Amino acid sequence: MIPPAFEYTRPADVGEAVRALADAGEEAKVLAGGQSLLPLLRLRLAFPELVVDVGRIPELRGIHEDGDTLAIGALTTHHDVLHDPLVRRHAGLLAAATATVADPAVRHRGTLGGSLAHADPAGDLPAVALALDAELVVTGPGGRRTIPAREFFVDYLQSALAPDELLVEVRIPKTDGWGFHYEKFQRVAQSWAVVGVAALVRRTDRGITEARIGLTNMGSTPLRAAAAERALSGADGPRAVARAAEAAAEGTRPAQDLSGSPEYREHLARVLTRRAVLTAAGMG
Known part of the structure; x- marks a missing residue:
C-alpha cells in the first residue's frame, strides 16, 4: 500500500530534531532505521503530519563504557550491537537476543533505540531491557531525563516518551558473572x-x-x-x-x-x- 502524505525533515543534530518534534506536537513521528515505522505507514496504521528522520545524527550512534554501565546510542543498529565486543563481554543477554531479531537485512537497518521506542510487546528487545534493568535517556525542550525500563513501556505501542522528546541513549548495567x-x-x-x-x-x-x-x-x-x-x-x-x-x-x-x-x-x-x-x- 501507499503511505498517506506527510511532511519530511532530516535534522542535523539532536537539538534540531527536538525543535522539529516540539513544533509538530503529537502529529510527528521519528524515523530511525525505519523497520518499525515504515510498515505502519504502508499499512496506514499511522498518519503523521511530519516524519523527523534522525538517521544521520552521528551523536546518536556508538557504544562505550561508563563505569559499571554500557552506554549505547539510540541509533546504534542491531548489527553493531550484536558484534560489539563490549556488549558481548558485559551484556551477553542483549547480544543473544539481538541475534534473533528478524534477519540480517533488518538488523543492518533497525536500531536498538527504535525497537524500544516502538514499544511493541512482541518485539524481542523490550523484554530484554526489562530483564537487564536498563535505563533510557531521553531529551526534550526541558532537557534530559532518565527513565527506568520498568516505567518506559506504558501500553501497546505506547511509551513514556512525550511527543516532543527523543530517545538518545540506552544504559545497560554490566552483568558480568551472570548466566x-x-x-x-x-x-x-x-x-x-x-x-x-x-x-x-x-x-x-x-x-x-x-x-x-x-x-x-x-x-x-x-x-x-x-x-x-x-x-x-x-x-x-x-x-x-x-x-x-x-x-x-x-x-x-x-x-x-x-x-x-x-x-x-x-x-x-x-x-x-x-x-x-x-x-x-x-x-x-
Missing part, C-alpha cells in the same frame, strides 16, 4: 515471537541466588515474571527450576490472535522459562 539465555517460540523463521523469555541468572554451588525473567508478548507491554523470579531464589536443580517456572505466567494477560490463545501462550511461557533458566544456569 543468560533468550528463548523464543515463533511460527516461522524471522517472524515475531509468539512468546519469548529473557533469562538472567546468578548461581553458586548452593543454587540460584537471583533470577530476572523478561517476557515477550505476554501482555500489552513487555513484562517481568516476578512470581517466577521469587520462586527461583534458592532453586538448586532442574526439578526446582521446573517447579518455579510454573509461576511464569502469573500476572500476565496474553492476547488471543491467529498465533494462539491466551492459554497456549501461558503454557509457552512456563515451558520457555524452564528452558531459558536451565540454560542460563548451566543446568540444561
Whole structure:
C-alpha cells in the first residue's frame, strides 16, 4: 500500500530534531532505521503530519563504557550491537537476543533505540531491557531525563516518551558473572515471537541466588515474571527450576490472535522459562 502524505525533515543534530518534534506536537513521528515505522505507514496504521528522520545524527550512534554501565546510542543498529565486543563481554543477554531479531537485512537497518521506542510487546528487545534493568535517556525542550525500563513501556505501542522528546541513549548495567539465555517460540523463521523469555541468572554451588525473567508478548507491554523470579531464589536443580517456572505466567494477560490463545501462550511461557533458566544456569 501507499503511505498517506506527510511532511519530511532530516535534522542535523539532536537539538534540531527536538525543535522539529516540539513544533509538530503529537502529529510527528521519528524515523530511525525505519523497520518499525515504515510498515505502519504502508499499512496506514499511522498518519503523521511530519516524519523527523534522525538517521544521520552521528551523536546518536556508538557504544562505550561508563563505569559499571554500557552506554549505547539510540541509533546504534542491531548489527553493531550484536558484534560489539563490549556488549558481548558485559551484556551477553542483549547480544543473544539481538541475534534473533528478524534477519540480517533488518538488523543492518533497525536500531536498538527504535525497537524500544516502538514499544511493541512482541518485539524481542523490550523484554530484554526489562530483564537487564536498563535505563533510557531521553531529551526534550526541558532537557534530559532518565527513565527506568520498568516505567518506559506504558501500553501497546505506547511509551513514556512525550511527543516532543527523543530517545538518545540506552544504559545497560554490566552483568558480568551472570548466566543468560533468550528463548523464543515463533511460527516461522524471522517472524515475531509468539512468546519469548529473557533469562538472567546468578548461581553458586548452593543454587540460584537471583533470577530476572523478561517476557515477550505476554501482555500489552513487555513484562517481568516476578512470581517466577521469587520462586527461583534458592532453586538448586532442574526439578526446582521446573517447579518455579510454573509461576511464569502469573500476572500476565496474553492476547488471543491467529498465533494462539491466551492459554497456549501461558503454557509457552512456563515451558520457555524452564528452558531459558536451565540454560542460563548451566543446568540444561
